[in-house]
Amino acid sequence: MHKKGFTLIELLVVIAIISILASVVLASLNTAREKSRDAKRVSDVKQIQLALEYYFDDNGQYPTELTTTTLVTPGYLPVVPVPPVGTGEAAYLYAGLKTGCIDYHLGTTLENAGHDTLESDSDAAADDVSALECLPTEGVDFSGVDTVFDVKP
Secondary structure, three states: OOOOOOOOHHHHHHHHHHHHHHHHHHHHHHHHHHHHHHHHHHHHHHHHHHHHHHHHHHHHOOOOOOOOHHHHHHOOOOOOOOOOOOOOOOOOEEEOOOOOEEEEEEEEEEEOOOHHHHHHOOOOOHHHHEEEOOOOOOOOOOOOOEEEEOOOO
């Protein structure tokens, strides 16, 4: 009499194949999540940049900081965006520059150092921030790190 069923080796082979496929899918999913968070950061920076231009048109200078009072209350933004988790930043980096805040530097750190937008950002030198007159340099770091996506007017 011959019993029907799977041998232990056949079951182990199937479990190994499923494990390999699951790990490949999870790795791809993590990469997609990383790209999604970076896309949100870039989108938020561009949205803030547009709101800053509206603020400048109405006030003749840029705000000293990104707050609800400066950007949300006047209607330039529905809310001040907060970066998604991943790089440890609690807020987007912003510094008003020059006398009377007639310039600014805005940026965020991306998780993917090979992100396409890093080729088209301003890559302003760190010494640009040393000329701050509207906001202290504390907490604002636009170092020359390749993963910082930064913009200027």
